[in-house]
Amino acid sequence: MNEEQLTAVLHEQGPALVVAGPGSGKTRVLTHRVAWLLSQDVRPDSIMLVTFTKKAAQEMISRVQQLSYRGAAVVAGTFHHIAYIFLRRYVSSLPDLYSKSFTIIDQGDQEKLFKLVIQSLIDQEDRRLIPKPKDFVRIVSYMHSTQMSLLDVVREEFPNYIRQMDRINSVVNGYKERKIQGNMMDFSDLLTYFLILLRDTSAGIEIKNQIDHVLVDEYQDVNALQEKIIRELSGTCKSLMVVGDDAQSIYSFRGGSAEFMLDFEDQYQSVTKYFLTKNYRSRPSILRLVNASIEYNEEQIEKQLESLRPEGDLPIVTVTSNSREQAAYVISKIQEYNESGIPFDEIAILYRARWNSLEFEKACVNSGIRYDIRGGIRFFERSHIKDVTALVTIFVNPREILQWNRILSMLSGVGEITASKIVQKIQSKSNPLTAFLTLGRNDFSSMSISSIAISSIISLQRLFTELAELDENHSGLTQINPMRFLSLCLEFLEPIHQMKFPDEDEFRERWNDVREFMSFSDRYDSLDNLLADILTMVNISTRTSKLDDKDRPIVLSTVHQAKGLEWQVVFVTWLNQGVFPHSMSLAEDNLEEERRLFYVACTRAKDFLHLTFSEYARSWQNSEGVSQFIEEIMDENVFQIFGNDIW
DNA sequence: CAACCTCTAATTTTT
DNA sequence: TTAGAGGTTG
Ligand SMILES: Nc1ncnc2c1ncn2[C@@H]1O[C@H](COP(=O)(O)OP(=O)(O)OP(=O)(O)O)[C@@H](O)[C@H]1O
Numbered sequence: 001m002n003e004e005q006l007t008a009v010l011h012e013q014g015p016a017l018v019v020a021g022p023g024s025g026k027t028r029v030l031t032h033r034v035a036w037l038l039s040q041d042v043r044p045d046s047i048m049l050v051t052f053t054k055k056a057a058q059e060m061i062s063r064v065q066q067l068s069y070r071g072a073a074v075v076a077g078t079f080h081h082i083a084y085i086f087l088r089r090y091v092s093s094l095p096d097l098y099s100k101s102f103t104i105i106d107q108g109d110q111e112k113l114f115k116l117v118i119q120s121l122i123d124q125e126d127r128r129l130i131p132k133p134k135d136f137v138r139i140v141s142y143m144h145s146t147q148m149s150l151l152d153v154v155r156e157e158f159p160n161y162i163r164q165m166d167r168i169n170s171v172v173n174g175y176k177e178r179k180i181q182g183n184m185m186d187f188s189d190l191l192t193y194f195l196i197l198l199r200d201t202s203a204g205i206e207i208k209n210q211i212d213h214v215l216v217d218e219y220q221d222v223n224a225l226q227e228k229i230i231r232e233l234s235g236t237c238k239s240l241m242v243v244g245d246d247a248q249s250i251y252s253f254r255g256g257s258a259e260f261m262l263d264f265e266d267q268y269q270s271v272t273k274y275f276l277t278k279n280y281r282s283r284p285s286i287l288r289l290v291n292a293s294i295e296y297n298e299e300q301i302e303k304q305l306e307s308l309r310p311e312g313d314l315p316i317v318t319v320t321s322n323s324r325e326q327a328a329y330v331i332s333k334i335q336e337y338n339e340s341g342i343p344f345d346e347i348a349i350l351y352r353a354r355w356n357s358l359e360f361e362k363a364c365v366n367s368g369i370r371y372d373i374r375g376g377i378r379f380f381e382r383s384h385i386k387d388v389t390a391l392v393t394i395f396v397n398p399r400e401i402l403q404w405n406r407i408l409s410m411l412s413g414v415g416e417i418t419a420s421k422i423v424q425k426i427q428s429k430s431n432p433l434t435a436f437l438t439l440g441r442n443d444f445s446s447m448s449i450s451s452i453a454i455s456s457i458i459s460l461q462r463l464f465t466e467l468a469e470l471d472e473n474h475s476g477l478t479q480i481n482p483m484r485f486l487s488l489c490l491e492f493l494e495p496i497h498q499m500k501f502p503d504e505d506e507f508r509e510r511w512n513d514v515r516e517f518m519s520f521s522d523r524y525d526s527l528d529n530l531l532a533d534i535l536t537m538v539n540i541s542t543r544t545s546k547l548d549d550k551d552r553p554i555v556l557s558t559v560h561q562a563k564g565l566e567w568q569v570v571f572v573t574w575l576n577q578g579v580f581p582h583s584m585s586l587a588e589d590n591l592e593e594e595r596r597l598f599y600v601a602c603t604r605a606k607d608f609l610h611l612t613f614s615e616y617a618r619s620w621q622n623s624e625g626v627s628q629f630i631e632e633i634m635d636e637n638v639f640q641i642f643g644n645d646i647w
Numbered sequence: 648c649a650a651c652c653t654c655t656a657a658t659t660t661t662t
Numbered sequence: 663t664t665a666g667a668g669g670t671t672g
Contacts, residue, residue, distance in 0.1 A: 053661070080662050106662085141662095187662045253660060353659055358663080383665090415649045450648080536662070560660050582659055597660080651671075658664095 001025075001032060008274040009033045011241060015234065015268040017219075018243040019261070021305040022290075022603035023281025026243040027564060029274075030215045031060060033241065034074060035067035037213055044073035046210055048233070051217040052251070054078055054537055055374060056564035060217060075211070079226050080187055081536035083194035087185075088532075090203035094193055101478065101528070102183045103397040104535045108381060110137045110186050112402050117174040122167060130164050130171065140172060144188035145255030147224040181427075183399045190536075191225050198232040208236040218564065219244035219264075223255030234268065247300050250560060250597050252590065262301075277304045281566055283312025286609050289638040290602045296632055297592045315602075315609035315639045317630060323574075326614040327359035330571050331367055333610065334554060337569050344369065345552035346568040350559050350601045352580035356573065357556050370553035374561045380534050384497060384510040385517055389534065391489045395467065395477045396528045398433035410496060411460060413452030421447045422457070433477075437461055437468075463492045478528040482521035490518060559601040570605035572598070575613040575627035583624075598629045611639065 001009065008018055008029045020026050034047055049064065051057050057077045064071035075082060084104070091098045105113065114133035122130060131139065135158065143153045150172060154161055161168060179185065185193065198204040214233050216222070219242035222230070234240045242264060249258035265271045279287060284307040294300055320326040334347050349360050357373060364371045380389065387410060390403035401423050408419035422436070425447065429435035439461070444454050467488055470480045493514070501507040524530040555567065574580055581594035602609055613626050633639070 078662065104662090190662080250660075254662080355658060355663090413649070417648060453649090558660065579659095584659060593660095649672095651669105653667105653669080655667080656665095 001028075002278060004274065004276050004278070005029050005032075008241075008276070009036055011239060011272060011274070013239050014270055014272065015264070016239065016241040016272045016274060017261070017264045018241065018274045018276065019245065019303070020243070020274075020276035021245055021279065021303045022248065022600070023279040023566070024276035024305065025278075025280055026245070026276065027056075027060060027063070027217055029276070030217055030241065030243060031063040031067060033215060034064050034071065038068045038070050038074075042213065044070045045075055046212040047074045047076075047215070048082065048211050048213070049074055049076040049215045049217075050079055050082060050230075051564070052078060052221050053561055053563060054081075054539060055561055056217065057081065057537070059565060078536055079229070080190050081532075083190040083229075084532055084536050086197060086203075086207055087190065087193055090197055090201070090207075093197060093201040093203040095196065095200075096180050096193075098180065098185070098193075099183055101397045102185055103393050103400055103531060104190065105179075105184045105186050105400075105402065106381065106535060107137060108386070109184075109402050110140075112405075113178055113182075113184075114171065114175055117171055117178060121170055121174050126167065129161075130167050131158060131161055136168075136171065136175070139168075140175070141186070141188045142255060144192050145223040145225050147228070178401075181399065182401050183397050184402075187535075188225075191229065195225065195229050195232065198229065204232075208233060211236075212238045214240045216240075216242045217244075218248070219261045220246050220249040220258040221251040221256040222260050223251075223257065224260075225255070227260045231267075240268075245303070247294055247297070247303070247596055248563070248600050248603075250563070250593060250600060252593055275304075277306060279305050279307045280309070281606050282307060282603060283309050283607055285312045285314050285638075286602065286605050288636075289315050289609070289633065290599050292633045292636040292638050293595065293602070293629055294599050297595050299592055300596075309606075312607055315605075315611060316642055317611045317613070317639045318642045319626070320612065320614045323359045323614045324363075326573060326612050327363040330360065330573065330610070330612060331363040331369065333571075334369065334569075335367070337608070342568050343552055344554045345372075347571075348555040348557060348562065348565075348567040348569070348604065349571045349573055350557055350562050350604065351572075351574045352559060352582055352597070353574075354558060356579070360556055360573070364554070364556075370551055372553040372555050374539060374555065374557040380539070382510070382513060384501075384514055387493060387497070388486065388489060388514060388517055389531065391467075391493075392482070392485065392527050392531055394433065395480065395485070396531055398431055399427065401427055404432070404436075407460070408457075410500075411453070411456035412496075412499070413450055413454075413456050418447075418449055418453050421449065433464065433468075437464060459492075463488065479526045482524045482527055482530045483518065485527060486518045486521050490514060559597050562604050563600055566604050566606055568606045569608040569610075570602070571610040571612060572601045573612045575611055575630055577624040577627050580627055581629065595629060598627075 005025050009032045018026055018029060034049055037047055038044060049060060051060055061076050064074060088100060091100050091102060111133040114136045118127060139153050139158065142157060143150055151165060154168060198207060211233055214230065214237050216230060244261045246258040246261060249256065287305065287307050318329055320329050330349060337347060338344055351357060390406045393400050393403040404423050405419050408414050408422055409416055426432040426435040467485060468477060470484050471477055497511065498507055501510055521530055581591060585594050611630060
């Protein structure tokens with residue numbers, strides 16, 4: 001700890017703001033502050049440590065645990081995770097009728113629910129007049145995160161639907177009703193209900209009594225809703241410390257804005273402000289490059305940042321002719337670095353969009369390098385994995401109709417219609433799972449269900465009965481051991497998936513994922529914790545290739561998920577105009593945010609930074625040339641070029 | 648009414 | 663390169 005850092009760590013009381021550039025030890029200040037508080041005999045569960053992404057949260061938590069053995073009991077994690085924990089404890093205080101077994105729905109399920117609502121409320125021919133399910137999801141989450149009204153969101157983001165407000169209102173209301181009926185919350189609900197809990201209920205008083213010290217990392221990314229939560233807690237806590245860097249604000253798409261940080265001093269009384277001006281992470285050569293780049297942003301405030309590290313190599317820009325070559329180049333460089341003694345897990349490949357990982361994954365597999373991928377196709381959103389989690393969800397929250405639909409229509413002989421008949425029949429019952437298990441011949445014939453369908457449904461009943469029997473000492477279905485639960489599920493699913501994915505290689509690949517999920521579940525002792533963590537805490541990611549398990553994996557990650565992390569060697573890839581910066585962002589006038597994203601990406605590097613670009617992106621996508629982020633700083637002598645000279 | 652086939656449109660970022 | 667929509671068959 002240097003002196004600047006130490007004074008921040010030892011901050012006594014009231015609100016504190018730490019604004020500082022990358023690698024200056026902001027996260028370190030927070031983690032050491034937690035350790036210091038603990039050493040002062042502050043109760044761990046009175047400390048709340050918050051951040052935005054799952055990965056950054058894990059990193060922060062593990063740093064705290066290294067510093068103090070009492071760290072494990074600190075209330076720490078993403079906003080959503082912390083909200084979930086308190087909601088679990090106090091659901092019954094909510095004004096809407098949720099029960100403790102509520103489950104969280106992800107984006108895909110939100111879309112499905114909107115689809116159901118639209119089908120039931122809007123006539124076929126009117127459906128083209130209103131937003132698509134996907135857009136509804138965006139509208140609703142934007143509404144929550146910016147705390148704007150539905151009308152304002154539509155006016156601002158989807159002005160061409162403004163004349164359909166009545167229909168839009170009824171769909172949004174229907175969506176909310178169905179969520180409550182199904183005991184489901186979406187991600188926005190977690191935060192919104194948490195705020196309600198804090199603000200309007202007696203449970204809120206208890207929570208506020210519990211929490212004395214609040215620490216928020218990456219504060220430049222808070223949105224209006226999260227800001228309200230923090231403000232609500234700040235009224236009663238002893239200290240509040242927020243840290244951030246306006247140049248790293250990259251979540252405007254979910255309402256995040258650095259304004260909340262820049263206004264912090266005006267919004268809170270007697271704010272203590274701390275500055276950290278020494279960069280411990282990156283070589284001066286790397287800082288020169290990012291500083292030259294961020295200069296182009298007019299909105300950024302200037303920060304002093306002095307590198308404490310010795311001079312390093314100039315960052316290297318490499319031009320390749322296509323994306324396969326790009327991947328081959330990166331992988332061969334990685335092997336060189338590894339041979340020179342840098343461990344694989346100190347090397348990362350970063351990119352703008354999730355699909356950008358594809359060629360790198362292939363190249364890793366071909367060369368037998370293990371990799372840990374964050375943001376390819378998301379593991380838990382792959383359809384075969386969702387089939388498994390659907391079964392778990394039904395046992396945790398039997399009212400969750402989306403998962404019933406999913407499981408039922410997966411059975412042979414059962415399609416959309418039969419599935420919805422059954423769901424209709426059981427959903428209004430107090431326990432739909434028991435209702436399902438007691439369906440018999442008479443029920444099936446009264447619903448006129450085909451005999452093939454009946455026999456599959458009976459086999460599902462048998463599975464559910466066996467699963468329920470795993471709850472031997474009747475401590476509740478959610479308490480069943482996940483590993484045992486899943487191994488029965490897998491037996492049931494295997495033949496179904498074999499049919500669904502007739503291509504043998506494809507099946508094998510997907511089934512490997514499923515097995516991986518099962519072994520992942522072993523670290524959990526109950527189904528509800530498993531489910532919640534999937535959505536608010538962890539990502540499964542490591543893909544092992546057959547060779548040397550002793551090697552640590554390299555990291556493939558989107559820039560967003562790399563936030564707050566660092567590696568000795570970083571490759572920032574796909575620097576094509578239209579990809580990074582992304583054309584859709586450019587269309588929305590977000591160039592400066594894209595440049596901040598580039599800034600975040602490059603400042604992850606400690607020692608070596610590579611920027612790569614391939615002339616031809618994809619056959620059907622015309623190449624728009626090299627990213628302007630490289631072109632802009634061409635004449636500044638902040639990098640060296642390898643490969644074809646295309647300028 | 649489910650299953651199978653064919654064509655098309657879409658591929659930003661996270662919880 | 664792939665999911666899902668839409669149309670046809672059985
Ligand atoms: N006083 C110090 N002595 C030694 N190492 C330090 C010191 N302060 C910070 N570091 C190291 O510098 C690196 C960056 O620190 P940290 O991740 O806390 O920075 P940050 O400001 O949160 O960065 P970012 O804004 O990029 O997330 C870490 O490896 C950390 O251990």
